[in-house]
Structure formats: C-alpha cells, structure tokens
Amino acid sequence: MNLRSLFAPTQVWGRDPSFFSVRISDPVGEGFLHENPDAPNRPKIATIRPLLGHDHSRVDTVRRANAPWLTPWDATLPAGAREELPTLWEYMRRADRDQREGHSLILMPEFDGRPVGQFTLSQVQWGAMSQGVLGYWVAQEASRMGLASLVVSYMMDLVIGELGLHRIEVNVRPENERSLGLCRKLGLREEGYRERYMNIAGVWADHVSFAMDAESLPEGGMLTSLFGKGLR
Incomplete structure (x- = not known):
C-alpha cells in the first residue's frame, strides 16, 4: 500500500481532485x-x-531545500506556546481530511513534474461568513516568473467564481514588497494594517490585509483580466 492510498481523499470539496x-x-x-x-x-x-x-512529502523536501529563501517569512509558534508542531505524518492526515471536508484547499504548482510551491486556502468557513484565508510560498527557481500571480488568480476564479465562496483574504508582511505588489497588481482591496498580527520567524509581525470578494471579482474572472484568457 502506498502513501497516496493511505492519505489522499477520493474527493476534495465534494468533487474529484481532477476538477x-x-x-x-x-x-x-x-x-x-x-x-x-x-x-x-x-x-x-x-x-x-x-x-x-x-x-x-515531496513538497516538504522542496521546502527544506529552499529553507534559506523561505525561513524569514515562515510562521512560527510563539514563545510559551502550549501546542507542538505536528509531525509530517500528522500534518498529512489533517490536511487531506480538511480538504475532503471543505475546510481548506491546497494547490501545488509543478514545473515538468517538480513541485515549485504551495498555495493554501485555510480557515474556510461557509454559511454566513463564506470566506477563507490564502497563504503561499514559491521555490526560488520559480521566483520572478509570475507564478504567484497565475496561481492566486486561478484560485480566486475557481473558489469565488465557480465554487461560491464569497471572500478570500490575504495578509502580507509590509517588508514583503513582492507580495504587496502582487496583491495590488491583482486588484485586491487593501483593508488595513494589522499590528503584531502573526508570529513570523520568532517575532510578532505586522501585516497588511487584502481581500477579494464576489462583488469585486473582475467580469470574466481574474485570469481573463490579467492574461486575456483563462485556464479552464
């Protein structure tokens, strides 16, 4: 029995993963x-x-290889935290369960079969809130290529435009000029400055909050607005 048969759900958000x-x-x-x-x-x-x-496990290997590139932006447990970081085994089981149940969506971009990043929509709430929070990282070999613009646009069109979530939030460190530029380039609404919002690299770090909702999604979708064509 391989790891895929042990962990991978047959459905994601009630649909075949190929969707x-x-x-x-x-x-x-x-x-x-x-x-x-x-x-x-x-x-x-x-x-x-x-x-x-x-x-x-494949993505974890890529992330470890890119540690010098990614560590300054990594979320961390604050000093004195009671919880412990999960093992990879525990994380895999939880992540796949959450995707099966519609609480998160994790997309993996690949170049010629090699993982080059991870885009995670987490804290998904349906009902009256109908929203989620998007975070991502890109491997150094895929940087400066517009990969984040492509995948974020695709996720916005897919999750808001097709699957009916109302709002997606993105929170960015004010020092992260590339991600700030991405959010502004894509037309995300800047909603404010959050002091000491998240523990990053061992300190409580400020963030700038952005969002996109169904009413703000460009006509025809974000991909069409950005590239003149879609992917589906």
Whole structure:
C-alpha cells in the first residue's frame, strides 16, 4: 500500500481532485509565465493541482531545500506556546481530511513534474461568513516568473467564481514588497494594517490585509483580466 492510498481523499470539496487541476503546455510561450534567466531550464509543462497524499512529502523536501529563501517569512509558534508542531505524518492526515471536508484547499504548482510551491486556502468557513484565508510560498527557481500571480488568480476564479465562496483574504508582511505588489497588481482591496498580527520567524509581525470578494471579482474572472484568457 502506498502513501497516496493511505492519505489522499477520493474527493476534495465534494468533487474529484481532477476538477481543480489544470495543465499548461509551454507556459512561458503562452504568456502565463515569464522567463527566469537564473533558472536552469524553461518549463515545458506547468500543472496546478490539489496537494494530496504522498505529494506532501515531496513538497516538504522542496521546502527544506529552499529553507534559506523561505525561513524569514515562515510562521512560527510563539514563545510559551502550549501546542507542538505536528509531525509530517500528522500534518498529512489533517490536511487531506480538511480538504475532503471543505475546510481548506491546497494547490501545488509543478514545473515538468517538480513541485515549485504551495498555495493554501485555510480557515474556510461557509454559511454566513463564506470566506477563507490564502497563504503561499514559491521555490526560488520559480521566483520572478509570475507564478504567484497565475496561481492566486486561478484560485480566486475557481473558489469565488465557480465554487461560491464569497471572500478570500490575504495578509502580507509590509517588508514583503513582492507580495504587496502582487496583491495590488491583482486588484485586491487593501483593508488595513494589522499590528503584531502573526508570529513570523520568532517575532510578532505586522501585516497588511487584502481581500477579494464576489462583488469585486473582475467580469470574466481574474485570469481573463490579467492574461486575456483563462485556464479552464
């Protein structure tokens, strides 16, 4: 029995995982990504799909390899916290259960089959709130290519435009100029400054809060607004 059969749910948000998946041939040539002169190879195929089962261990390997690049932005447990960080095994089980039950959605972009990031919609609430919080990271080899713009736009169109969630929030460190620029480029509404909002790299860090809701989503979707075409 492999890890996928142990962990991966047969459905995500009541749908087959393939519903959330897209495949883009020659993403640079098609205008969805930019060239990265520092990357060893231009991706031939980019995919975006749910991160499930054994994919968690693959992504964990990429994240560890990118630790110097990502650690300054990582969420951490504050001093004196009573809880402990879960093991990878515990995290895998919880993450897949939450996706099955509609409490989170984790998408994994890949270049030619290699994971190059993680985009997590968490704290999903339905009913009167109908919202979630989006966080993400991108591997260094995929930086400066517009990958975050592509995947965030896709998630907004998918989750708000097709699946009916009303609002997605994104919180960004004020020092993170790239993510601030991304939110503003995509037309997310800037909602305010949150002091000491989250523990990052061992300290309570301020964040700027952005959001997109159904009423603000561009006509035809965010992808069409940004690229002139969609993915589905």
